[in-house]
Amino acid sequence: xxxxxxxxxxxxxxQRLAVVEILVESASCSRTIxxxxxxxxxxRRTTPNEIWVVDLWTSAEAHAQALxxxxxxxxxxxATPLLEGVSEQTEVRPVGGKGMPGT
Amino acid sequence: xxxxxxxxxxxxxxQRLAVVEILVESASCSRTIxxxxxxxxxxRRTTPNEIWVVDLWTSAEAHAQALxxxxxxxxxxxATPLLEGVSEQTEVRPVGGKGMPGT
Numbered sequence: 001x002x003x004x005x006x007x008x009x010x011x012x013x014x015q016r017l018a019v020v021e022i023l024v025e026s027a028s029c030s031r032t033i034x035x036x037x038x039x040x041x042x043x044r045r046t047t048p049n050e051i052w053v054v055d056l057w058t059s060a061e062a063h064a065q066a067l068x069x070x071x072x073x074x075x076x077x078x079a080t081p082l083l084e085g086v087s088e089q090t091e092v093r094p095v096g097g098k099g100m101p102g103t
Numbered sequence: 104x105x106x107x108x109x110x111x112x113x114x115x116x117x118q119r120l121a122v123v124e125i126l127v128e129s130a131s132c133s134r135t136i137x138x139x140x141x142x143x144x145x146x147r148r149t150t151p152n153e154i155w156v157v158d159l160w161t162s163a164e165a166h167a168q169a170l171x172x173x174x175x176x177x178x179x180x181x182a183t184p185l186l187e188g189v190s191e192q193t194e195v196r197p198v199g200g201k202g203m204p205g206t
Binding site: 023024032040 | 106107109123124126127130131135136137138139140141142143155157159163193194195196197198199200201202203
């Protein structure tokens, strides 16, 4: 059963781009489909440090397995000190769509 | 500049599946890439009526244009009475990813 995670992260001041980079690069070492987004603010000078990550997995087990993978460790250790507080995570079950892989 | 919307909707009791169907079918008449999800609860008997919709657009203008399209009207009119309260919408700017169309 497909499984998705909607994550809301907050980067420490001036660390947003570094965190985005880690999130994009770390996806290459696991089987997730990942969309990394910043808060929409094309017309504002200051950009909030909020980052949204949508991860798609073939199953909850595939996600649990990926969390245990040793190759993910360095990415987690790199990202953690750049984050403010705890990330907010919503587990959802993909039920349909258009144009997405697998839909 | 790509543009995405993260929407949290709540269906009225027993209307979740009907709303999901409308959300999947209505995507076919616009240029969005859409992922429709239910709250994850494979082991619970009762499923909350929360629905998450992630919509990807090529630009904010493409989304604004789609909202004006007359072919969307019947879908909105069909879905609105099945929803509880107002949907929560977060505008985000895709900045990277893996396996997603366009990333």
